[in-house]
Ligand SMILES: Cc1cc2nc3c(=O)[nH]c(=O)nc-3n(C[C@H](O)[C@H](O)[C@H](O)COP(=O)(O)OP(=O)(O)OC[C@H]3O[C@@H](n4cnc5c(N)ncnc54)[C@H](O)[C@@H]3O)c2cc1C
């Protein structure tokens with residue numbers, strides 16, 4: 001395997017921001033996006049001998065750029081500079097933008113798709129093209145390449161340990177989880193890009209594998225639209241961006257290819273289809289977010305919630321709640337700017353929270369959307385600029401889930417010794433005793449923009465399934481139902497959310513489908 005620096009310096013890697021004129025490129029397969037879905041697909045196809053071109057709007061950063069400072073990294077590595085929200089601004093949308101996609105900034109938690117979720121897709125969403133056992137060898141291969149391994153209880157940071165201990169004390173299911181890291185130095189800054197290349201993200205694994213195998217990459221190049229004639233895409237038109245990825249250079253990109261794979265992630269993949277006039281089926285609909293509510297807790301002892309592996313324990317005790325929406329519990333890192341923007345209050349009230357930052361643990365409940373008829377997810381549409389926006393009105397059933405989950409988070413935190421629990425409402429609900437939880441949380445507003453809700457897991461919008469009226473791509477190969485040379489391979493194809501952090505589900509599915517695509521005759 002070639003060294004990363006040599007891969008980056010390869011003549012196959014083109015910086016769109018430095019192009020002195022328009023770019024006209026050709027390949028057998030053009031892949032838009034280099035995240036979990038795109039990078040795996042590119043590596044599999046290139047290793048099978050196809051000529052592959054990856055098109056990525058983000059920058060090609062290195063570990064030297066990952067300074068562990070939010071002001072340097074957040075605007076560069078996140079969609080819309082980290083300011084993306086849903087249409088009514090009620091949900092903050094964290095999503096990556098870089099060579100390597102969101103895997104560059106994710107927190108390394110690695111779960112296979114739960115077997116019952118794959119079965120639900122088969123039974124209720126006409127996903128007949130594969131079954132759970134078909135994914136297993138692909139997960140095994142990915143786990144080996146990305147060094148995915150389970151964390152020991154002894155290596156949990158204090159933030160995760162408090163969640164773990166609280167769940168244990170209450171008799172709830174909780175376990176350590178698996179991470180895709182090798183020689184992790186526990187800096188805690190996975191969310192700003194790994195400064196030592198310990199995180200086995202797509203940036204340091206499948207993207208270099210693809211380039212090593214002959215694939216080309218053009219970055220700082222945004223795919224604007226496919227040009228479609230009848231049922232065939234004839235070319236991709238794009239725009240070259242400046243070095244910061246914000247301004248346009250005025251130069252254009254045109255790609256001719258036999259096959260086009262859309263791997264821009266949920267929200268951006270359906271948007272590319274919509275901009276291209278490929279509006280068949282429910283494109284953009286049933287976009288799921290695993291919406292999150294958070295609970296902060298003060299402890300006597302130092303927690304330093306910005307140090308150590310950001311996520312290393314999870315509880316799925318409340319994942320299955322029959323008619324109610326399930327959720328799972330995890331910890332999140334509490335970086336200074338992130339916490340300053342999320343904690344409630346102004347002036348001295350705000351300062352009071354920030355003074356406690358090093359003694360604060362931050363735990364979240366992640367709602368499992370898409371399994372109930374009255375929790376149908378959101379819908380991606382286009383702004384007048386052509387950029388996407390997801391309209392996700394939070395249904396009543398989710399608000400009641402948040403309220404229920406907020407109480408469980410408070411119980412777990414008090415059970416692990418918190419002296420005070422606080423919600424992120426403004427003003428915050430502050431809880432010091434178990435007996436106060438119900439009354440205080442019941443009195444708090446659970447309404448749009450009255451309590452912070454965020455998402456780091458976007459899924460759906462180009463659902464797979466064999467009924468073209470309910471799905472955008474086929475489940476046997478993720479090819480578009482009508483457009484004969486268009487595939488979608490990323491998190492947007494899931495017909496529901498997952499109930500676990502999504503990256504490994506995407507890796508496994510992408511590897512299975514790219515392998516089928518590589519075996520396909522022209
Ligand atoms: C802060 C954070 C923490 C997370 N932690 C975890 C975790 O611990 N475990 C886990 O499983 N998941 C985690 N996730 C989520 C996980 O990383 C994503 O679900 C996964 O990477 C999505 O893969 P994807 O291929 O669908 O899209 P992405 O990985 O988002 O890749 C899409 C790429 O396409 C590019 N792109 C989009 N549109 C265009 C266009 N028009 N032209 C050119 N390029 C385009 C984007 O810039 C991006 O680089 C986290 C996410 C965030 C934000």
Ligand code: SF4
Nearest residue numbers: 184185187188190194
């Ligand atoms: S915690 Fe480990 S994987 Fe995450 S950024 Fe630090 S060294 Fe890298």
